Amino acid sequence: MNQKQTIKIALAGNPNVGKSTLFNTLTGLKQHTGNWPGKTVILAKGSFSYKGKDYTIYDLPGTYSLLSNSTDEEVARDFIVFEKPDITIVVLDATTIERNLNLALQVMEITDQVIICINLIDEAKKKGIIINENVMMDKLGVPVIKISARNKVGINLLLDTIDRMITGNISTTPYQIKYSNEVEEKLKQLIPKMDKIVGDDISPRWLALRLLDGDESILKTYMRRKQMGEGEEKSDGYK
Structure with a gap:
C-alpha cells in the first residue's frame, strides 16, 4: 500500500465495551463527529499516524449484531460493507467474551481484514478470568490482542499489528461458521x-x-x- 495514502479503520463492538475509549486513546484531540448521510446516527471520525502512515478511524455505533434490525446496526453494517475499511477492529469486553463474539463472527463473514481487541483485561483479572489470546487467535484465524484502553495497556502491540497487517506481513483466515x-x-x-x-x-x-x-x-x-x-x-x- 502507498504509505502516503490515508488508511481507513473501522472500530466495531457491542455497547459499553470501551470502544470509544480506545478511539480516544488512538486519536487524542484529532477527531470530530458528524451524521451518517441521510441518518440521525452520529459517527465519530479521528486520525493518527504510526510509522510514517496516516490513519483515519471511524467509531461505528455500538451494536450487538449487523442484521439491520435498527438504524445503528444498518449504519455499522453498511460502513463495513460499502466503505470497505482497510482494517476493522472489533472490540470485545474481556468479562463477557462469549456474548461479544457474535458480532465478531458476523464481521468476519463480511471481511477478512479483522483484528480482535479484548478490552477491559484489568476487570477480567479482578474477576479471576483468564484469557488465552493465542488459542483464540488459532481458532478465529485473525489477530487477537488483549488491551486496557483506559490504562493504555497493549496499545503499542495493537498499533504494531495494524502496521503489519497493512504492510502484508500478517495474513488472516477468518473462521467461517458452518451452518446446517x-x-x-x-x-x-x-x-x-x-x-x-x-x-x-x-x-x-x-x-x-x-x-x-x-x-x-x-x-x-x-x-x-x-x-x-x-x-x-x-x-x-x-x-
Missing part, C-alpha cells in the same frame, strides 16, 4: 448467482446468507448505490 446441511446446500446454489451480481464488491457468501434470512435490504442498497455511483453516500461526506 440444508442451509449450506442452499448457499451453494445462491453464491454463484450473488457472485455474478456483486463480484468482489461484497462477499457473495455473506450476501447469500442475508437473503436466506429474508433480509433483502443490503442487496437493494447495493443496487441503489450502484445506480448513484456512490457519490452521495460516501462517509467522508458526512457533516
